[in-house]
Amino acid sequence: MVAFVELNKGPSFWLHRWHGTDMHFFDLWARTISEGDVLTDRSLHPYSPWHQRLSREFIRRYPEKTLQVLGRRVADPDDPEASRALWDRWYGGKRLHQGPLYPYSVALTYKMLGHDPRWVFAWQLALGALANALIFLIAYRHFGALVGTVSGFLAVLCAPMLFYETVLLRSALILFFGVLLVYLADQALARQTTWRWGITGAALGLAMLLKSTFASLGLGFVALLFYRFREQPKRLILPTLALAGSTLFVLIPLVVRNAKVGAPLTSSTSVGAITFACANTVDYRPKSGFSISEYFVPAIFAQTDGHFGPTVVETLKTHPSALSWIKQLWGKFVFAGHWYEKPNNTNFYYARLHSAVLRYLPITFWFLAPMGLLGLVLGVRRAWSLATLYLLVLTHLAPLLLFYGLSRFRAPLASALVPFAAVALVSIAGWLISCDWKRLAFACAGLVLVMLSTAKPIDHPLISAAYYHGSFTIFYTPSRSYLVRAASASGRVEDWRFVARFIEDSLRTEPVTVKRLGPERTAQDRAEAELARMYSEARQELSQALAKTGDLEGARRQARRAEELRAAAAVRLDPQAE
Numbered sequence: 001m002v003a004f005v006e007l008n009k010g011p012s013f014w015l016h017r018w019h020g021t022d023m024h025f026f027d028l029w030a031r032t033i034s035e036g037d038v039l040t041d042r043s044l045h046p047y048s049p050w051h052q053r054l055s056r057e058f059i060r061r062y063p064e065k066t067l068q069v070l071g072r073r074v075a076d077p078d079d080p081e082a083s084r085a086l087w088d089r090w091y092g093g094k095r096l097h098q099g100p101l102y103p104y105s106v107a108l109t110y111k112m113l114g115h116d117p118r119w120v121f122a123w124q125l126a127l128g129a130l131a132n133a134l135i136f137l138i139a140y141r142h143f144g145a146l147v148g149t150v151s152g153f154l155a156v157l158c159a160p161m162l163f164y165e166t167v168l169l170r171s172a173l174i175l176f177f178g179v180l181l182v183y184l185a186d187q188a189l190a191r192q193t194t195w196r197w198g199i200t201g202a203a204l205g206l207a208m209l210l211k212s213t214f215a216s217l218g219l220g221f222v223a224l225l226f227y228r229f230r231e232q233p234k235r236l237i238l239p240t241l242a243l244a245g246s247t248l249f250v251l252i253p254l255v256v257r258n259a260k261v262g263a264p265l266t267s268s269t270s271v272g273a274i275t276f277a278c279a280n281t282v283d284y285r286p287k288s289g290f291s292i293s294e295y296f297v298p299a300i301f302a303q304t305d306g307h308f309g310p311t312v313v314e315t316l317k318t319h320p321s322a323l324s325w326i327k328q329l330w331g332k333f334v335f336a337g338h339w340y341e342k343p344n345n346t347n348f349y350y351a352r353l354h355s356a357v358l359r360y361l362p363i364t365f366w367f368l369a370p371m372g373l374l375g376l377v378l379g380v381r382r383a384w385s386l387a388t389l390y391l392l393v394l395t396h397l398a399p400l401l402l403f404y405g406l407s408r409f410r411a412p413l414a415s416a417l418v419p420f421a422a423v424a425l426v427s428i429a430g431w432l433i434s435c436d437w438k439r440l441a442f443a444c445a446g447l448v449l450v451m452l453s454t455a456k457p458i459d460h461p462l463i464s465a466a467y468y469h470g471s472f473t474i475f476y477t478p479s480r481s482y483l484v485r486a487a488s489a490s491g492r493v494e495d496w497r498f499v500a501r502f503i504e505d506s507l508r509t510e511p512v513t514v515k516r517l518g519p520e521r522t523a524q525d526r527a528e529a530e531l532a533r534m535y536s537e538a539r540q541e542l543s544q545a546l547a548k549t550g551d552l553e554g555a556r557r558q559a560r561r562a563e564e565l566r567a568a569a570a571v572r573l574d575p576q577a578e
Contacts, residue, residue: 003357004125007166008118009505010354011475012346016117016168018474020048021345023168026103031115033107040100041261045091045270047084050292055083058298065302090306094261095270100254101209102170117168124172128165131415132156134179139419141186142386143426150422155415158368159361160341160348164411167346170210175412177207177214178396182388185221188239189228189388197242204243205250212268213399218247220391227384273304273311279404282318286331289342289406329401336400337369337454340462341407348407349462350471353509365410368417370450374443375420378427392416461513465527468511472534476506480541487548496548503542510535517568532569536562 007013016027025046032044059066059077066082067073069089074082091097106120113119132155140148155161164171181203188196200221207214221243229236251266258265274297278284281296296318304310319325341348341364352359376393379386396413403409424443431440483502487495513528514535523529543558 001125003162003355004121004166006355006357007351010509011471012166012351012354013118013121014475015346015470018345018470020046022046023345025097026106026168026170027117029097029103030106030110033104034110034115039257039261040096041094043088043091043093045087045097047087051087052078052080052083053294054292054297055086057294058086058301059083061298062302069305090274090301091270092263092267092306095258095263095267098269098271099170099208099210099212100257100268101206102173105173106168120168121166124165127176128161128172131161131176131179134183135415135418138179138183138186138389139422142389143419143423147419147422147426150426151419154363154368154418154422154425157361158363158414158418159352159358160364160407160411161414162361163348163351163358164408166351167408169345169408171408171411174211174396175415177203177210178217178392178412179415181207181214181217182392185224185388189224192235192239194238194242197239198246201243201246202250205247208247208251209254209268213395216398217391217395218243220387220395224387224391273306273308275403276308277301277311277315279402280315280325280328282320282324282328284328284404286328286335286405287338290344290404332401332405333397334453336397336405336410336413337365337373337450339364339366339369339455340458341365342405343464343467344406344408346408347463347467350467350509353463365414366455368414368421369454370447371421371424372417373420373450374424374446375417375422375427377446378423379420389416389419393420461511463511465511465513465531468509468531469534472506472538476538477534480506480538484541484545487545493549496545500542500545500549500551503538503545506538507535507542514565518564519567522568529569532565536565536569539565 015021016023018024029040029044032042033040056077059074059079059082063073066086070082070085076082106117109119109123110116132152135155136148136152139151143151161172161175164175181200184196184200184203188200201218204214204218204221208218222240225236225240225243254268255265257263258267277297277300278290278292281293281300283293283296284291296315300311300314300318303314316325319328335342343349348358376390379390383390393413393416396410396416400410400413428440428443430436431443480499480503483495483499487499511531514531517523517528517532523532539558539562543555543562546552546558547555
């Protein structure tokens with residue numbers, strides 16, 4: 001709740017206004033549904049600058065293939081109509097862009113409570129609290145009261161898990177359904193009642209409507225049932241039918257929707273092909289997160305027309321050997337546990353600037369990756385009894401390996417690692433108390449080896465200029481303009497003081513690079529120059545607001561600083577200076 005109040009004062013809750021982001025697309029999709037297009041009976045897919053770059057390269061290099069696909073020649077590779085037509089074909093037209101559960105949940109929230117994402121964040125926070133309780137119950141059942149309690153504390157203190165409960169992305173819901181399914185499957189395996197498997201199957205169906213990769217968790221549950229009743233095959237029939245039947249029943253609305261709009265009946269996503277191609281070509285570098293091979297991807301799509309199976313084959317063909325791809329997968333595995341919360345659409349470290357709660361919560365992947373891996377190793381002897389937990393780890397880890405790793409994609413993995421990290425922490429404490437120096441030494445040596453990879457420093461800033469610029473574009477600049485107009489209309493000193501406080505608050509997160517700019521150091525690139533210009537405008541308006549309040553000295557000080565930043569930016573923005 002405290003984090004909600006803190007973030008509500010800044011730009012974090014308005015990221016859906018940032019065009020080109022997934023938050024913007026989810027907001028658009030939800031509004032489309034809430035305004036009457038219940039079936040999403042249209043081709044609705046995002047279109048960003050990188051989409052245009054890839055289609056431009058495709059049209060330029062494959063004019064005959066473009067003619068074959070679109071039925072007309074395209075003379076200009078930058079033709080926006082041709083570009084959108086290509087992506088509409090590759091995404092499958094009316095195929096749902098991603099699993100429908102999240103946008104439909106957001107749409108229902110908008111319909112009932114109004115078009116304000118903060119209502120979504122409210123129920124995401126509530127589900128997050130419930131997920132923490134489920135983590136405690138799961139760990140308590142498998143490891144006992146002490147590990148369960150420690151797991152509960154680690155979950156509550158985990159900053160990335162809390163952060164994604166306040167972003168218009170499906171990460172928090174994926175996390176919740178993961179731990180819910182493990183809890184339900186544990187209960188069903190322990191008590192062996194058919195109706196419990198039915199409930200588990202219904203939850204699994206909803207989870208698959210959220211993200212199709214949850215199907216692998218369902219297959220794992222079936223495998224556990226086969227193992228449990230390997231000597232009593234007759235007892236296998238009812239729970240398996242209950243699990244499968246209730247799962248399929250929940251998926252019926254998806255099939256009906258697809259039949260009505262003319263999409264493939266069982267399809268729930270259209271991004272698999274492009275995502276696999278972008279993250280598995282031979283030139284992909286795991287530490288880059290989301291990146292696009294403008295050389296390979298157009299060539300791949302020229303062969304496959306965006307179909308998933310052929311795209312997988314053609315993408316893997318870019319590797320000279322199987323060892324090349326295995327090496328790439330290993331790199332993804334290493335970076336899946338790296339401490340850095342790799343940003344995409346939103347930045348964990350920028351949000352921390354606006355929330356003391358997020359800033360001081362101590363549990364991140366600095367701790368979870370090495371301690372969680374140690375706990376996984378310690379639990380191997382009990383692997384069958386802990387099978388549901390191991391399956392959850394694999395379910396959340398597999399997409400990071402097959403596709404790519406970003407902070408928002410691995411947040412659910414944190415929830416799966418928490419119980420194992422608690423096991424490692426309690427074990428280390430026990431060895432210390434009992435003076436078991438041998439085991440303690442082996443554990444510490446293992447942690448050090450793991451952290452040689454997971455704790456490597458990064459060679460770039462935690463927060464790129466794009467996030468400062470985006471926050472000003474979507475929140476600070478329009479809000480400031482509105483407040484200045486209101487204060488000008490009223491003419492009251494109190495209103496100008498409010499304007500000054502608002503602008504001062506926006507300057508508290510000014511990046512170090514901007515603070516260093518001045519007569520002695522001008523902008524070194526366009527990103528710095530744009531930041532300098534942006535903060536110069538803010539300080540100029542702060543100067544005017546302070547003057548209206550009677551603080552003439554403060555106004556002169558801000559005006560001088562605004563002029564310094566303007567001069568620092570102008571040097572770089574001058575074409576002759578480039």
